[in-house]
Amino acid sequence: MDLSTPPPDLYGRPRADTFFRFLTAFGDRYSPALGSPLLRRNPRRPYSRPTEALQLVVTARRQVAADVVELTLADPSGGPLPGWQPGAHLRLTLPSGRERHYSLCGDPADGAEYADRTDRADRTDPAERSRYRIAVRRLPDGGGGSAEIHDTLHPGTRLTARRPRNGFAFCAEPAVLFLAGGIGITPLLPMVREARRNDLDWHLVHTGRSADTLPFAAELRALDPARVHLRTDDEHGGPPTGTELLAHAPRGAAVYCCGPAPMLTAVQRALDASPAASLHFERFGAAPVTDGEPFTVRLGADGPELPVPADRSALDVLREARPDLPYSCKQGFCGTCEVRLLAGTPDHRDRRLTPERRADGALLPCVSRAAAGETLVLDV
Template identity: 70%
Template sequence: MDHTPTEQHGPTGPTAPARSAAFGRTSTHDLSAPPPDLYGRPRADRFLRGLTAFDRHYGPALGSPGLRRNPRRPAARPTAPLCLVVVSHRQVADEVVELLLADPAGGPLPGWQPGAHLRLTLPSGRERHYSLCGDPADRATYRIAVRRIADGGGGSVEIHEELHVGARLTVRRPRNGFAFCGEPVPLLVAGGIGVTPLLPIAREAERRGLDWHLVYAGRSSGSMPYLDELRALAPDRLTLLTGRIPTGAELLAPARPGAAVYCCGPAPMLAAVQRALDGSPATALHFERFGAAPITDGRPFSVQLGTGGPVLPVPADRSALDVLREARPDLPYSCRQGFCGTCQVSVAAGSPEHRDRRLTAEERAAGALLPCVSRAAEGDTLVLEV
């Protein structure tokens, strides 16, 4: 699955974006506030609140770096990317190919947990994220599955047509923003290629003896990868919905009291599940998106390609990245969610409204901008160096 960020919701709607360790981005909650609990809810711990307030007030005067990092612990060193080779390329469903990636020297690969993904740098230079859908116990290969999107950004077409056996590519080590928390009653909801991160979660739930169930929706059985694996794993825990668009109530119908829902699929499916959550016995929702989230509170503004360059209007319902790519088709991008940093540009003039999950305050002050999510006030113009 072309990977996008995780969010977590409670039964009454959004509580907070999930932690972002999966893409190396920073958490979106306020670092000056006490960290939230597993589901993003604010902690009520009085001691922790008091300690945070003390640090915020007295830390700068004492020269303390604050609660952000233990000063005794050395700063984390960036890990080198992996150079992997394609050892298998096969079709596993209509318009879906599976790749197995391995170390060219045959060495073991870094470990990972269900829900993790890889960031691939393709031979063209495009960067894309794909969920790992194999067995975490297999340290010899990584398995991903990619659906061909003919009118997409070209990454899936390149993988289908050019990444054959023997091809090499650069891969960032596995990151996880869709971690399985091991709740006793998990309900997994997959739409098409969205089954890829859920397949390892299903295997882990079965290994732990949990009372899990998977609802798998798709256009037809031929378009749904890994059906045979799921049927072999636990046929009585599988509900298939094909040939139509199911409602949120249908997708959540197998939910048991206290169920934690893990959902991955297209935006309409996620919206349907969110709307139906309150009417179900489920108590938590974790999900990943296929593409960019709908723009909320968007207002029209403009971007200018350098001082004296053309001015491009950005409608309220479109991102600056989409508009920029019409003028500069070679502008790189990947996640379209404001956390990978691939589309970063520089602001030469104007006041942006930053909505990303990656840039630090210092980077923003220096003019960095992620146009996939960030905007400007209505009527304003951002002069960009692209």
């Protein structure tokens, strides 16, 4: 029998089977690569290419509350910017090299939002998003990013940024309660606009120390005075309780909360006894360490050893020895503070790194820890 000639098909035609022809071609291509990285990926998925950084320029700046400035950012050439959804944030690289994340507080559905502030009066296409808005509060005890923005970023300053990403997506449930603490209004403001546009049953409570500390107060009142509740500590004898905040929730509402850790903790504890049904949240401060054990980090194979107490993060300890170590959110999902693990067994607590990245030695010291007495050797 001549095995080199394919047998005829059901109709007597000497035609090779299409599936096996494809399978043979696949094998001819990948068989020589046994043991190579080619076989460690799905051949149907293209290699990912890093996206180019956005080039932005500050086109406007205004004071929106005590110690809070709003910046308007645009493409230097006046072109459109990538679209985004409520809850998204920008990762900015400041002139000093610091990287910081800031929530977008404009309206993603209104591309003509700033048409009257530009010399291009014909820019009225809602699909053309030509501006980003962020608001930043000066933090006296922060890492320098907010001070740099307040002191040095003025119209004309050039910046680079990553495309908008969203870790706090708005699901547009029929009934919604928004709870904002101070600068925590920034990711919620676009959500409020979206809820209003879709005729949802929504309410907003914006809290702060005093009226002058509440950003966008006039803008919020203009949306719907009956649904916007501005609540200040100085007028009510202190911060609100979780029960007081959740009393504004419609029956079965989804709660979207962004604010300081005590506010979020109070809301979480009061949720079960409230009319609300679910809670979505974003912190703008680091979460407290839970179930922490003391361990040690070593800076390089022969470097100094730094003890990490049970109630502090490895990032806090590392920054005392390496003040220039970058960081941003301290919550385990942004990835700015990533370091390389050389030795030791970590307890990964982040929400960003894949198992493959962890196996390759990536570690986020903002939240990841180790067992009691363990030493993690880091390449920093």
